[in-house]
Amino acid sequence: MKSFKKYILLYFILIIWEIFVNLNIIDRLILPSPLDVIKAFITDFNLLLMHSYHTLMVAFLGIGISIIFSFMLSLIMDRYKIVYELIYPIALLSQTIPTVAIAPLLIIWLGYYMKPKIVLVILSTFFPLLVSLLEGYKSIDKDSLNLFKSMGASKFQIYKHLKIPSSFRYFLSGLKVSMSYALISAVIAEWLGGYYGLGVYMTRVKKAFAIDKMFAVIFLISFLSLILMNLIDKLEKKIIKY
Numbered sequence: 001m002k003s004f005k006k007y008i009l010l011y012f013i014l015i016i017w018e019i020f021v022n023l024n025i026i027d028r029l030i031l032p033s034p035l036d037v038i039k040a041f042i043t044d045f046n047l048l049l050m051h052s053y054h055t056l057m058v059a060f061l062g063i064g065i066s067i068i069f070s071f072m073l074s075l076i077m078d079r080y081k082i083v084y085e086l087i088y089p090i091a092l093l094s095q096t097i098p099t100v101a102i103a104p105l106l107i108i109w110l111g112y113y114m115k116p117k118i119v120l121v122i123l124s125t126f127f128p129l130l131v132s133l134l135e136g137y138k139s140i141d142k143d144s145l146n147l148f149k150s151m152g153a154s155k156f157q158i159y160k161h162l163k164i165p166s167s168f169r170y171f172l173s174g175l176k177v178s179m180s181y182a183l184i185s186a187v188i189a190e191w192l193g194g195y196y197g198l199g200v201y202m203t204r205v206k207k208a209f210a211i212d213k214m215f216a217v218i219f220l221i222s223f224l225s226l227i228l229m230n231l232i233d234k235l236e237k238k239i240i241k242y
Contacts, residue, residue, distance in 0.1 A: 032212040037219065040212040047201065048220060054196040056224070058114055058189070059182040062121025066178065070126050074133035075159065084134075095127050099188050107193040117189040117197075124185040125178035132174025136167020172236045179228045183221060 014034045020026045021033035028036065041048065077084040099120060106116035140162055148158050190199025198217055205213040 029209075029211065032215060036212045037215045040210070041216040041220070044213060044216065048198075048217065051196060051198045051201045052220065052224065055183065055186050055190065055198045058117045058186040058197065059121055059179075061114070062118045062186070063125050063175075063178055063182045065118070066122045066125040066129055067175075069122070070129035070133060074130055074137070077130075078134060078137045078163070079155070091127050091130060094123060097123075099124055099185055103189050103192050106189070112193045112195065117186055117194065120189045121182045121185045124181040128174040128177045128181070129171070132170040133167050136170030137163045139170065140166045169236070169240050172232055172240075176229045176232050179232065180225045183225050183228070187221060 017026075017031075018033050018035060021028055021031065021036075032040075073087065077087055102123070103116070103120055106119055110116040110119065144162060145158070148162055153161075186197065187199040187202070190197035191203055192199075194200050198221060202214060202217050205217070
């Protein structure tokens with residue numbers, strides 16, 4: 001019942017949408033009905049499943065590398081102020097470059113396979129993870145830090161027992177943002193070149209003017225993003241004790 005109330009506005013929009021299309025108030029060639037989209041999804045289910053596998057693989061590989069790289073760099077930046085001052089402006093500048101603009105260059109440089117797609121995912125997800133970790137390190141209680149220092153704790157012990165655990169909540173918040181970026185970046189890269197993936201599927205059905213299939217894949221990407229972010233929410237509630 002709670003779930004129904006939570007999404008009641010969405011259900012209302014879908015019902016109105018279906019009615020408007022069936023009454024020919026909206027042309028099916030412009031906006032297919034929700035039932036048309038469901039039928040298209042069922043018809044191409046196996047194909048969508050195969051393309052989803054490739055897109056998710058790119059997204060997970062990219063964000064996995066991004067997590068490792070951002071974690072290592074965040075420790076160095078937090079430890080050495082000069083490194084922070086040198087790297088942070090460059091990392092910030094990287095976020096001003098549109099992914100649509102850099103994706104064609106990556107494909108030219110790295111080819112049509114997985115490499116350019118993974119690199120684009122890394123570029124899109126790295127900054128939110130880095131910033132969230134740095135904010136987490138800064139969020140530590142000053143009294144706790146002074147206590148560790150007064151007891152003669154080493155830098156390694158301070159990071160292991162204080163700074164890294166304190167940053168975990170911030171890290172998961174950044175991970176939710178990065179996870180949605182990862183899927184979107186993977187799809188954008190697939191638009192511009194490739195053989196498999198939801199982005200490739202989208203370009204093919206677009207050329208065929210199969211609008212119902214376009215909506216099916218759009219809803220699928222949104223659904224996958226919501227599932228991944230929900231999993232991170234559950235992980236956060238399970239691990240972090242409020």
